[in-house]
Amino acid sequence: MFSINWFFISSLVLTLAELFLILILLKYNNVNFHKMWLFFNFSVFIWAVGSTISSFLNFFSYEKIALLSWKIGDCGVSFISVFLLHAILLLIGRRNYLILILSYTQAIICSIVLLTTNLILGDYFENHLGVLIPFSGKYYFLWYALWTIIVTYAHFCLITFYWQDQNKRKDIRLLIILTILGCSSGAINFFYMYNPPFFQFANLGIVAYCLIFTYAVFRHKMFGIEIIYKKGLLYSILIAILSAIYLLLIIIIESLFRGIIGYQSFLLSLFSAFLMALLFNPLRQKIQTFVDKIFLGKSPEEIAKENELLKQELERSERLKAASALALGLAHEIKNPLTTLKTFSEFLPKKFKEEDFVTKFSKIIPAEVDRINNIVHKLLDFSKPTPPILKSVNICGIVRETLELMSNDFLKRKITLIEECTDHNLMVAVDAAQIKQVFFNVILNALDSMPRGGKIHIATKVKNTKQIEIILKDEGCGIPKKDMKNIFNPFFTTKDEGTGLGLAISHQIIKNNKGEIEVESELNTGTTVVIRLLRA
Template structure:
């Protein structure tokens, strides 16, 4: 039914590459309309290319006729899915998409049941190939028109941008890829009208798909002109090598067939292996040449530079943190030291003054304890103890914290909601550290409600196998400009406090491979969300 045909290799490899890129883009963001619509485009191309590869590899006319029509399932869907994709990236309304799919469903029976659009396949030197029916020209006009409308839609959207930003770059990227790809890909229709020219769209289309995939996933990391030039030139050179590679396979196979008198798949595979070894150094040299011309450096040089740059950034961050800690420490211990210094200066003169001695006898120990507390918190932040993980009932731990603070809640007229001591959910954590993190957040919430209010605590198991702990208050809220700094050491807007509580909390959650987020609205309240991984779930 099927046989090994070297001419089927390009469409087969292209189909695998394109569907892989489509799946890769979609799984990057399953909820994104852009990513999903691009997956549909890739899936349509996959049907077309895999159908061509299968068609080239059969000698059965009945099967070839059926495969020819299967191919048009993918070909017909390509412009519709591209239109859908363009509507997503331009954020336009989907007004007529249902009409296009209705037309698609109406055309399919005509393709499968008649020869009006697709006739019996042509026979070329590379194998069977679809043949245009009497009304194929009308089908082709509709196909091309939808492609042109989609491309012009992107162009019109680009013209609305007054400045060059990531959004405009992505649209420019998509416009040129679709324009060039549409022209080169549509040239594969000419063989359907009896022109015996091997379709080279199999080499061009994957390059276009790679470019748009890059625009979707990493469009803000590289200048568009560099990406486009590198992508096109590199793809063309690789296509040329691939063509030579396949040609040599066919020549060697032909010589063996003529000399020995039979056609051997084993010989073909051995030949392919030998040629791959021979041409691999050339491929590496071409890649290095392209990287030097368009990137200025070899890949390994770029990796080394990136590594050195990362190390430099890390050093700068460490120095910045050390500077912040030093300044914060100086600020926090300045007042206690001033008190101690005042006592030391006046002690020789007033050591017989009972009121003076009595006053400072109470003040000095409290100020020393304050300095000791600051240093202890600083050590906890700078050199945190590694977590000692064990299975812990998280709801029981939350209730222990609330019971510990119960008298403070009553004193400050704070109502606690949401906590349920009857729930049982065990996860692997360090109980004392998580208890400290919860205490720090709840104490901050209490300080934000000096006249009383509501503290709401809830837990929820998320879809990504994480436990979410939400702590909300109805306090004064946090200014928007301060939200980015609240986890920085020594950052505080309060008259008392060191500003280390939330920094330590952030460090604890990070050491648990979790994360902490904050949302706040002035005069309405603040919500902290702690996300902890569910390594083990019970109850």
């Protein structure tokens, strides 16, 4: 009679989980630690695939192919401990080349022995709780001892670093607990011949280790991984996998309950599993909150609130940075009306009885004060966040006004400006103050990329019947291809003093104004920014 092989199911779940984690890490591996974490997950994936294929083929008595699959999977196990150690050493900034060389050497030797001899795994199977598993060879426990020594040393390095670095204790504490969970679950698989408790479900502990760690990275941006989460496809996939594991555990509990009670109805089983899921869901929420508080010291809501406040503060900082550049240009505009006011005030005691002078004074002074007032309002409107108010404005006028305000910067940095805004009837439906901020951010980036001077070319043209196109080119250092995918991500920057919010805010502003922004760049050649806005 056919029975469920829970080892096969747990191995399959681990395979799927690792496959998705590998896809995530292939896309986001911008530092060495992330790359090594990718290698670690790939080695776990090799083990998962090997155990899945082996346990599946056992259903059909393909023992030779199943044995080969098991051995290939154990080759992945040989490297799991090594990649884990290497990742931890990278994480804590410690270098121990001798230990790493010895670890990689033993993993390679063990893999060769596994594939070519029967010294670690035998050539026939034993039945353990309904699972056919290769018999242990002569040096099986030596292989396990080497694995354990490396894993133990990795934990020792983590714990040592935990006591040395107080700033990262929360992150390291989480990693220590998760690593103990994952390695303990993996260690259970070594003792299959003794029928350890929950042997068939040990792989689920590894799933939990890898997924919870990645989930923590995604949700709380730990260890430097900064990507868009929660709304993204990859996050949804992770949630789906976690939900599948949760449902699997519910089914396991329901099957045990059915064995005790003795009922056989499929509909009743389905109803029981659904009822258990409803009963367990509040408990799951409380456990998640409790785990977050233990690992991170705060609830998810508190962390999300702090992240939002930090984001708002940094966005404000970026606006003020651009506003300070704007203020330099406005200072020159304010000088002119102030000079006029000063001149008239000096003549006032002598000519206050002259009718022509008083008439002229009464007209010019209010006009100059209004001019200063408008300039100040421009600065205030620029620096404070407001929802866009779309109005029909001349885009050439906005471009020219921005360039005039930054003329002093162009002179200081020896920038030659080439402007092509010949058509003065290019009307767009935008918030003028916000679009001006975008131009400031883009031009400031262009100036920063040309510390020794150069040319900036700005042109406006009709893209089509619905859009106006503004093109800004510079002769700066350009952007590396590997960084292009991140330029609109919040907090991504290659500048020592940058916040990484200039282009992110500009992208959001253009989006809010129903426009588009694209960036093309070539290293050591220059960057082209294309902005498309709706015609009024």
